Amino acid sequence: MGFSTDAIHAGQKPDPVTGAVITPIYQTSTYAQEELGKHKGYEYGRTHNLTRQSLEANIAALEKSKYGVAYSSGLSATHALMGLVKAGDHIIVSDNVYGGTYRLFELIMKDFGLEFSWVNTNDVNNIEGAVKENTKMVFLETPTNPMLNLTDLAMSAEVCKKNNLISVCDNTFMSPYFQNPLAFGIDIVLHSETKYIGGHSDVIGGILLTNSDEIHKRLRYIQNAVGAIPSPFDCWLLLRSTKTLAVRMERHNSNAIVVAKFLTESGIAKKVYYPGLASHPHHELAKKQMRGFGGMISADFGDVELAKKILKNVKVFTLGESLGGVESLISHPASMTH
Template identity: 45%
Template structure:
């Protein structure tokens, strides 16, 4: 059976009614036959049939033993960090999502959890950052927003030798393209708001655990802290996953076309897309993934926020918004949007310059998106246009 057929038929038919879609069990509690005797559910924070179905589907997609669905991607990250204690240390990717940085720095550092940020695309740098107190290695691969690629299998060997966990944020790749648990990771994180949901209509997060024991620990924090995914959003997430493989296929195909166009454009300084042979992680991405994703970042030759702002405010089909992974194309200016919470010096050291623009390629026709980018370039400041030779 193919992966797509397996996915579609892992979504169960309701045994009570025969409903082809998973029902929304919009209830807060469940009637018990006797004290402590129930049909597998007692209170909807602890478990809910709709949420449970979404969790089982995603665990299957990632090849994990268990999954727990949360009210947001950050809530999912928070549950993983709760596996640690005061005095523990994290080695984390330097080109990190701004919300994760804020959570690590503003919330958990004051509880005695120290974070070392390194370029995880350099496996040796990860090894050298390990200390006797390291308990967790935190990867994003591809990273957000400069799309660096880290060697999951090699870093998993470092983690095991150092007696620490490896958690991989697989949001950008999705389980369609990349399987971190099969490469040695212990935990996988998703902002399910993005490709898993796919329609920009829900906020959700998921933690997938490689072992039942880790799954039970994450499930404990899901229940104890209460940041659960609602039944309706669980339903939307299942609905989105039904078309995940088809959407990813189109995202990847169109992103490749746009990345190749941007690489040749005279106003562009650098393009970050693993599908380009010029990308330093191209060979590794090709080895550990089945495709290169639907996210492209690029910098302008006129390296300032003014030029970037002129570009991102003049597109037609690419909508200026936070988030990514939906059917409509989006773009953002990370330095003033998704990564604003990271200090400027750290942000720039990680490669997030003032002119960096991130594209989330949607499902529109490639030619329409190309035309949109082309006309947006014409709105760059006059000095930038003069440098490139483009008509003002």
């Protein structure tokens, strides 16, 4: 089936009791059991929730994965990945990742005995060169936040398989609509569902997706043991959102191309970073592994005061953190999110 058909139907079916077409919000913490050891597959809300299961199956279908494991935020999903490694292990990370990822790894997880190397993964040889005896994972972000640098997913996956490393890709900026890292051999895909998947700036969520039975089993255990789960209502909001993801991403993409070209041709910006521009250093790679270029643009105005003036005087755009909503947002990452 097509992407939008999967978005509308995958993981969802009419409620067996009422026939409700839309998956209900199963707002319950526990479930009645017929007798000791006999239940309907649902015991406790942290472990099982049908609204959450519907969401996981839905996004798994969109990302072309076997499994989806949902968490309460993108960062809680990133934190869950740390349960796949142990103290003394080494992780290679793209050096231009989201600031929250950097804080989690460098300022928190380091204290638990993990070692991180920040590498320019645009050149896959740098990944190979950073591999050590204790390296266990490679964490990629492509395109990166905020500079929109790209990493070759197929070549990176090849390096990881050669060295027996778990490969992870944060696919938030592209959404499942424009890029599917698992198709290039990546082991785990991460999304902050707060962004494009949610798309309405009204819900926080995260999800990990994989085709590996072993990785899924461990992530499912971590989800239950740690308990960083999304609420049933949050899952319902996200299910509402995936139904329009294709339409929204197409419009994000077409609008971004217009804005990026305007910023470039007008000379207002000193430098414009957008994978859809032929001037982008990774434009050819973008065309190879992405079906669109997304709705994120970064611009260097060469002057902090000019940047402040623009931020203060924009009319349609709202100054605020985050991205991916139906409204247009503008931010200064160095002082706001990174």
